[in-house]
Amino acid sequence: MILHTEYQERREQLMAKIGSGTAIFKSAPVAVMHNDVEYAFRQDSDFFYLTGFNEPEAVAVLAPHHEEHRFILFVQPKEREKEVWTGYRTGVEAAKEKFGADEAYPIAELDEKLPQYLEKADRIYYHLGRDRKFNDTILDHWQRLMRTYSKRGTGPFAIESTNPILHAMRQVKSAAELEMMRKAVAISVEAHNHARDFAQPGRYEYEVQAEIEHIFRLRGALGPAYPSIVASGANSCVLHYIENDRQMQDNDLLLIDAGCAYGYYNADITRTFPVGNKFTPEQKILYELVLRAQQDAIAQIQPGNPYNQFHDTAVRVLVEGLMDLGLLAGDIEEIIKEEKYKPFYMHRTGHWLGLDVHDAGAYKHGENWQILQPGHVVTVEPGLYIGMDTEPVEGQPAIDECWRGIGIRIEDDVLVTAEGHEVMTEAVPKSVEDMER
Secondary structure, three states: OOOHHHHHHHHHHHHHHHOOOEEEEEOOOOOEEEOOEEOOOOOOHHHHHHHOOOOOOOEEEEOOOOOOOOEEEEEOOOOHHHHHHHOOOOOHHHHHHHHOOOEEEEHHHHHHHOHHHHOOOOOEEOOOOOOHHHHHHHHHHHHHHHHOHHHHOOOOOOEEOOHHHHHHHHHOOOHHHHHHHHHHHHHHHHHHHHHHHHOOOOOEHHHHHHHHHHHHHHOOOOEEOOOOEEEEHHHHHOOOOOOOOOEOOOOOEEEEEEOEEEOOEEOOEEEEEEOOOOOOHHHHHHHHHHHHHHHHHHOOOOOOOEOOHHHHHHHHHHHHHHHHOOOOOOOHHHHHHOOOOOOOOOOOOOOEOOOOOOOOOOOEEOOEEOEOOOOOEEEEOOEEEEOOOOOOOOOOOOOOHHHOOEEEEOEEEEEEOOOOEEEOOOOOOOOHHHHOO
């Protein structure tokens, strides 16, 4: 559990970085499933990271230069008639008490109250996002202040995105965040191991999905961190396959990419295994190649290494293996440079993980890759996908039919530590011996 003192520490850290600026954050919109039916609300990750406040129609303002109010919340007021239909609200007074705001107002008073927190700021920190109406609100306030600058002698001359500052903070996970992620991982590990035992020829992909997601909710997770991928046979060659409606057959591979969200923190695990008892010879060869690429890539997760190093390592292992199998030919350096392997491996080897599945934070600064440091969490997920209609790059060998319909991905969540790394998801087996019955 993340205590409110940690949210406060995050706000203080951000305010120290913005100096005389004012930062503004908008809550996530309510998403509509169909007609007037709404999805369960999921707060904007930046907003949640700074406040822990989990309601829509809210705005958080950080104004370190203000004499009285440094942290301000605009929220929905208590309203009995609406709460009967859509659930309880914190309300204005409780927002101060429960979430540590110096001041709180009804959201309807935003336009009236916001200028006092902007007029002495030297800039506005706000990320122009997908909410165009709110973007226009902030731009209107800024333009009004600029028009009256000559009379007041103060005001924000620029609008700057909060992302570079805040997302750099989010990249490095605290002990409390890692505790939440370990819980998400533990639940996801249990679900994957159960799915491995449950899957068999004749069952449908959605049956496996149901077993996985049953464990997610049974163990207290919010639900899937992303739509669960349960892909058998040639479906395993579709990277984001989510139909999950095929009946599994003997000699199929089953690729499961699934993880849960626990307290807004996410796990992301992929395993690929035979639905029947054993890999076919071709499946086993490709599986061992992907596994070797993953193991070598994980070894590169070390503090001080550039982010791209583990991807480059996985690519080289995969290319060497594909060349040995006659699926690629030529000079290895040219193949890698010109990405002639892309028909078989079209995605990168990982991403940041945390409050978002593809978590916040830059991968590069100009031409320089981000340097891994303790507290970073990444996924490591090489794969090979040879679909029924995969075509090689011009000049590369034809694809023998024996390889077609095979898709393999192996993914673990890896924490960068002071000493090296920790594979947080290692309790899900992945050796050939463990994958076969």
